Amino acid sequence: MTVATCKRFSAPADLERFRDELRRRPPAAARTVRVCIGTGCTARGSHKVYELFTQALKEVGAKAEAAKCVGCHGFCERGPIVVVQPGDILYQRVEEPDVAEIFRETIMGGRVVERLLYEDPATKARARTSAEIPFYKAQQRIVLAHNGEIDPKRIEDYVAVGGYAALAKTLATMTPEEVLSEVEKSGLRGRGGGGFPTGRKWRSCREAPGEPKYVICNGDEGDPGAFMDRSVMEGNPHSVIEGMIIGAYAIGSHQGYLYVRNEYPLAVEHLKLAIAQAREFGLLGEDILGTGFSFDIRINRGGGAFVCGESTALMASLEGRPGEPRAKYVHTVEHGLWDKPSNLNNVETWANVPPILNNGSGWFAAIGTAKSKGTKVFSLVGEVVNTGLIEVPMGMTLRQIIFDIGGGVKGGKAFKGVQTGGPSGGCIPAQFLDAPVDFDELTRLGSMMGSGGMIVMSEDTCMVNVARYFTHFLMDESCGKCTPCREGLAQMLAILDRITHGEGQPGDIDQLQKMAGLLEGAALCALGKTAANPVMSTIRYFRQEYDAHIIEKRCPAKQCRGLFRYEISVERCKACGLCRKHCPAEAVSGAKKTPHVIDQQKCTRCGTCLEKCPFDAVLKV
Amino acid sequence: MADETLVEEIVRRYDGEIGMLIPMMQDLQTACGYLAVDQLKRLAERLEVPLSRLYAVATFYSSFRLAPKGQHEVTLCVGTVCHLKGAGAISEMIREAFKVEAGGTTPDGLFSFQPVNCVGACALAPVMIVDGKYYDGVSKDSVLKILHGLPLAEPAAKGEGNK
Known part of the structure; x- marks a missing residue:
């Protein structure tokens, strides 16, 4: 409703006045509740939880805005x-039946519902706020600072936490040259994979001859x-838009x-809404904040092609x-979209821009390592206790990330490796757990930063x-334009298939390495050039596993079908007969009350017995 | 019926700009469920580009389909984390049990099956999405249960589609 009453800002001071007014406004209610609607929480029913809260608020005659x-x-x-405010009380795994209790106890009564708090698995201590939870404690949030705090559908929320202040400051007090030099001095490097210095890229684009110039945000996170x-796009879309406008001003793009x-x-929906709101407020479009600078943004949805994360491929896609991809010796900053100078950065890079201009390049450059400044957002996933999204200063060690924040490996299993950098990255083994995570260190270890998957x-x-x-993933996603990538990956996959099926031959590893070298040297784009990284890094650090498959016809992790056996434990078997009934090969035999046995000659290693056994008596050996 | 008006309206929505070809085709697919040859021909004519250009786009991007979709949409995440947690075997099982190819539709038209690279909900792995509803931590058994529970509408709807 405030959107309707608000006038278009015609000067930077208008924005400031509006922010002050928002901050002076009394809160909608004594206590407010914030429900996460990120994809993970939504998939577990958070929308319903939110609806129940608004319903409950209405029933007691409170303002519905108290739920966010x-x-x-x-x-x-x-x-x-x-999360309930004030007090920053964080409830986790909240389900529909819990809403009534939270509403009654915390929102109405001001008491904490202990059972919904986070419990430390080791100490059994309950954490009341996010700051007390180890997962959050070691993080430093710049890009994600306001994620989970503001309503992404309300521009007022973003403005109230200082949003668009960097834009106002830039347009009112800085020349494009000053913005460029500030971003250069900050040491910000592209968060999309390459790690190219952002300021230098902007400058090349600004100085490239040709008009118009384009500014592109790569949100094709593949x-x-x-x-x-x-x-970030879902939870704080305005931060990306603000970064893009500042970049456009520095580069001279409209x-x-x-x-x-x-x-x-959901990201598309929130971004569309944010763009519409920014236009309405005079923050986007013609004559932004009355300064005479004009810039607008259009959204394009990808078509489901991994290669479109590559800048030239993305631009081809934007051209319909x-x-x-095309050869990169022609730089996109000179000849990009429609053959015009184009500057492309990814979402996280753009979202870093407003904080840098707000706080100064010195502040940003003080965070991180010598050549990698600031923080990095990682998605910490796989067999880790605390799956989720984290933001840490560059230079934190893998051990701190995986064990202190991530809580270690799930189920108390031993840590084997961590894969970073996406499909073109590599696997880093346990001996490098104390390596500091930054652009150069990960590259040195044969992996890369990539966009931040861990x-x-x-x-x-x-x-x-x-x-x-x-390799299968990359072969599928190879666009087929250049031969090394199209044919090479298929051949490498054939060899890997053979090895995992127990038909590996001596010389296979040499062959893989040879083809990897060819790919790196001869492929057209970054996808092809780095496509052998997963193979190369696993050969480098886990050669003994390849050898076990090829020479001993054995899969040490007991994952490759046919390269291990199933046996029934005499101690655990309760002779229930389920495995015998379900075995498609009739390989299981056994009478009542006698432990069952698998006939290895008949067994096809399908694993049905393991899935069906209620007593965990079927073992992989 | 209003095929011509639909194409015309979509073209106008983007001022007939060829750079917006992909969004136009996305809108067309959203409206019809798939890209029908007749409509692609009309769109190509209207934009004054060869049909082959549209065909190249339609076959390059995995989100486009040239055949009608099933009554339900089943998306299985086969991203890295889901893969580690068994999505590959689930995908294989779905293909065998329902005689459906990746990207195809079951013979009875019950559902279209699309394995995708990552839906970014790794905390829920393995994930399956049926008509927009997320199912987390699925297994072969739970997937079978969910898919067998999908209602199959009367074949009357089919006849209409053929007209």
Whole structure:
């Protein structure tokens, strides 16, 4: 409703006045409740939880605004997350039946519902606020600072926490040159994978001859296991838009594009709304804040092609063509979209821009390591206790991230490796757990930062199978334009298939390495050039697993079918007969009350017995 | 019926700009459920580009389909984390049990099956989405139960589609 009454800002001071007014406004109610509507929590029913809260509020005659939908809190493992203010009381795994109790006890009564608080698995201590939970304690949030705090559908929420102040400051007091130099001095590097210095990219684009110039946001987050950009677009869309406007001002662009992955409908919805609101407030479009600078943004949805995360492929897609990359010796900052100078950065990079201009380049450059400044958002997933989204300063060690924040490996299993950088990244083994995480260190270890996926793997993960999975993924997603990538990946996959089926031959590893070298040297784009990384890094660190498959015909992680056996434990078997009944090969025999036995000659290693056994008596050996 | 008006309206929505070809085709698919050859021809004519250009786009991007979809939409995440937690075997089972190809539709038209690379809900792995509803931590058994429980509408709807 405030949107309707608000006038278009015609000067930077208008924005300030509006922010002050928002801050002076009394809160909608004595206590407010924030419900996370990120994809993880939504999938577990948080929308219903939110509805129940608004309903309950209405019933007691309170303002419905006391309940708020907010973006991802990051602690997806414990979703749906509900936070009650004041007091920052964090409730986790809130289900529909819990709403009434939270409403009665906390919102109306001001008492804490102990059973819904986070309980530390080790100490059994209950944490009242997020600050007391180890998962949040070690984090430093810049990009995610307001995620989970503001309603992404309300521009007022963003303005109230200081949103668009950086834009107002930039337009009112800085020249484009000053903005460029500030971003350069901050040391910000692209968060999308390459880690190219953002300020230098902006400058090249500004100085490139040709008009118009385009500014593009890459929201085509395709790495499986990575969802940080999605959470920013969903949870704080205005921060991305503000970053883009500032960038456009510095570069001298008047048209921007937001390219969002097709699988992220909620992000598209929130961004569309945010763009409409920003236009309405005079923060986007003609004559922004009355300063004479004009810039607008258009949203394009991707078509479901991983390769479109590559900048030239993305631009081809924006032109309405299949997303095939082109050779990079022609730089996109000079000849990009429609052959015009184009500057592309990813979501997280853009979202870093407003805080840098608000707080100064010195502040940003003081965080992180010598060559990697600021923080990085990671999606910590896989076999880790606390799955979720985290933001930590560059230089934190893998051990701190995986064990202190992530809580270690699920089920008390041994840690085997962590896969970083998406399909083009690599697997880092346990001996490097104390390596500081930054752009250069990860590259040195044969992996890369990528967009920030971190997939934790335990002793039960077969690294050859992991390499096969990523190679298969990349072969599927190869656009087919250049031969090394199209044909090379298929050949590498054939070899990996053979190895995981127990038909590996001596010389296979040499062959894989040879083809990997070819790919790196001859493929057209970054997808192809780095496609062998998963294979190369697993050969480098887990060679013994390859050898076990090829020479001993054995899968040490007992994952590759046919390379291990199923046996029934005499002690555990209760002779219930379920395995015998379900075995499709009639390989299980046994009478009543006598432990069953698998006939290894007949067994096809399908694993049905293991799935059906209620007593965990079927073992992989 | 209003195929012509639909194409015309979509083209106008984007000022006939060829750069917006993908959004136009997305809108067309949203409206009809798939990209019918007749409509693609009309769109190509209207934009004055060869039909092959539209075909190239339609076959390059995995979200486009050239055949009608089933009554239900089943999306299975086969991203890295889901893969580690067994999504590959679930995908194989669905294909065998329902005689459906990845990206295809079951012979009875019950559902279209689309394995996708990552829906970004890794905390819920393995994840299956049926008509927009997320199912977390699925197994072969639970998937079978969910899919067998899908209602199959009367075949009358089919006849209408063929007209």
